[in-house]
Amino acid sequence: xxxxxxxxxxxxxxxxxxxARKYTSSSRxxxxxAKLSERALELLALPDDGVPRLLLDIGCGSGLSGExxxxxxxxxxxxxxxxxxxxxxxxxxxxxxxxxxxxxQGLPLRTGVIDGAISISAIQWLCNADKSSHEPRLRLxxxxxxxxxxxxxxxxxxxxVYPENVAQRELILSSAMRAGFAGGVVIDYPHSSKMRKExxxxxxxPPSISSSVPQGKGQDGESCSDDExxxxxxxxxxxxxxxxxxxxxxxxxxxGRTRQWILKRKEKGRRKGNVVPRDTKYTxxxxxxxx
Amino acid sequence: MKxxxxxxxxxxxxxxxxxxxxRIEVEKTLEKQVDFSADFLRNLFYKVxxxxxxxxxxxxxYAELPEEAPDSTVLESEDFLKKFHYALLELHLEEGNxxxxxxxxxxxxxxxxxxxxxxxxxx
Numbered sequence: 475x476x477x478x479x480x481x482x483x484x485x486x487x488x489x490x491x492x493x494a495r496k497y498t499s500s501s502r503x504x505x506x507x508a509k510l511s512e513r514a515l516e517l518l519a520l521p522d523d524g525v526p527r528l529l530l531d532i533g534c535g536s537g538l539s540g541e542x543x544x545x546x547x548x549x550x551x552x553x554x555x556x557x558x559x560x561x562x563x564x565x566x567x568x569x570x571x572x573x574x575x576x577x578x579q580g581l582p583l584r585t586g587v588i589d590g591a592i593s594i595s596a597i598q599w600l601c602n603a604d605k606s607s608h609e610p611r612l613r614l615x616x617x618x619x620x621x622x623x624x625x626x627x628x629x630x631x632x633x634x635v636y637p638e639n640v641a642q643r644e645l646i647l648s649s650a651m652r653a654g655f656a657g658g659v660v661i662d663y664p665h666s667s668k669m670r671k672e673x674x675x676x677x678x679x680p681p682s683i684s685s686s687v688p689q690g691k692g693q694d695g696e697s698c699s700d701d702e703x704x705x706x707x708x709x710x711x712x713x714x715x716x717x718x719x720x721x722x723x724x725x726x727x728x729x730g731r732t733r734q735w736i737l738k739r740k741e742k743g744r745r746k747g748n749v750v751p752r753d754t755k756y757t758x759x760x761x762x763x764x765x
Numbered sequence: 766m767k768x769x770x771x772x773x774x775x776x777x778x779x780x781x782x783x784x785x786x787x788r789i790e791v792e793k794t795l796e797k798q799v800d801f802s803a804d805f806l807r808n809l810f811y812k813v814x815x816x817x818x819x820x821x822x823x824x825x826x827y828a829e830l831p832e833e834a835p836d837s838t839v840l841e842s843e844d845f846l847k848k849f850h851y852a853l854l855e856l857h858l859e860e861g862n863x864x865x866x867x868x869x870x871x872x873x874x875x876x877x878x879x880x881x882x883x884x885x886x887x888x
Contacts, residue, residue: 526805549805551770560878569799571770575881579888582777582881584785587812607885620777
């Protein structure tokens with residue numbers, strides 16, 4: 475995350491022709507985008523009746539995320555601020571309709587017509603002031619206000635975001651809450667730095683059972699934000715008790731790598747989302763002497 | 766741009782009370798094949814602003830849709846759904862303008878993409 479595109483230039487300038495081409499010709503990015511949009515669609519929790527819905531893709535770019543929506547049979551409208559990205563989308567002949575629009579100016583859509591909205595790695599751009607007239611707070615307010623208006627009651631929005639820091643996440647969430655949304659952040663793989671992904675999941679309308687935030691993946695049944703912080707505290711207490719233990723006992727000898735220790739390490743790897751061989755009766759067994 | 770999208774779009778220029786529907790100025794239209802889904806159309810029927818759709822279809826040169834908003838019984842008729850589907854999803858505006866009904870501000874449509882960006886004094 476050393477070179478955040480948000481810090482380099484405004485989106486309509488950063489995503490120029492070369493960058494747009496680069497973005498869409500990288501199979502790695504395509505795969506990641508497809509996975510993220512698949513997950514965002516899952517978080518939307520649309521009724522499972524096979525009826526195509528009208529969805530919104532905010533910051534659709536070259537239509538990579540929209541393709542996932544089309545594959546699932548939905549109609550979508552995509553909007554983006556970068557003409558170059560939209561040109562690539564045209565070339566790829568995406569099925570959704572495209573709009574050249576700035577989400578920070580409010581969505582130019584009628585009231586209550588959209589069944590759901592997704593956005594992949596776009597909302598954090600709103601936190602930047604790229605022009606003298608830009609005020610992140612106002613732009614977020616315009617965005618969430620217009621989004622609330624155009625979504626049907628009970629419709630959901632799932633935005634994958636890369637907030638730069640805690641303050642940005644707070645800013646995004648508080649703007650959404652002020653616009654009337656209920657919801658929160660879902661974090662997939664919170665223990666892994668590589669696979670960790672954050673989704674802001676919002677429901678249009680007052681809080682209810684249906685608006686409860688779904689669980690993130692790979693976190694062993696603990697719910698996202700609150701429990702995570704308490705988990706950290708637990709770790710801290712463990713550290714403190716460790717410090718008071720006599721030195722000798724802390725030393726990990728080679729003999730310490732028992733089967734149990736290996737299983738523990740493997741479990742940790744699994745939690746991080748790494749590829750770990752399965753546990754068998756051979757796990758942690760010594761090789762025969764002939765080796 | 767599909768007429769479906771047109772039916773959802775409003776003008777958000779500062780000070781505009783009712784920016785819907787945007788008037789269409791046609792330069793070039795296009796037809797694209799889209800998969801037919803009766804369920805989707807039935808769902809959408811209640812959301813579409815009928816008057817705006819009929820007017821838009823007429824400006825695009827398609828006058829098969831009934832003038833008055835039909836009641837929901839027509840949703841059983843295959844024939845109606847076909848027409849509805851064609852007007853809503855297959856008829857595309859490729860080049861032209863969308864005009865705000867109150868201010869007359871033009872949003873140009875190029876290669877099927879409407880440019881809805883506002884100038885700084887319009888936000």
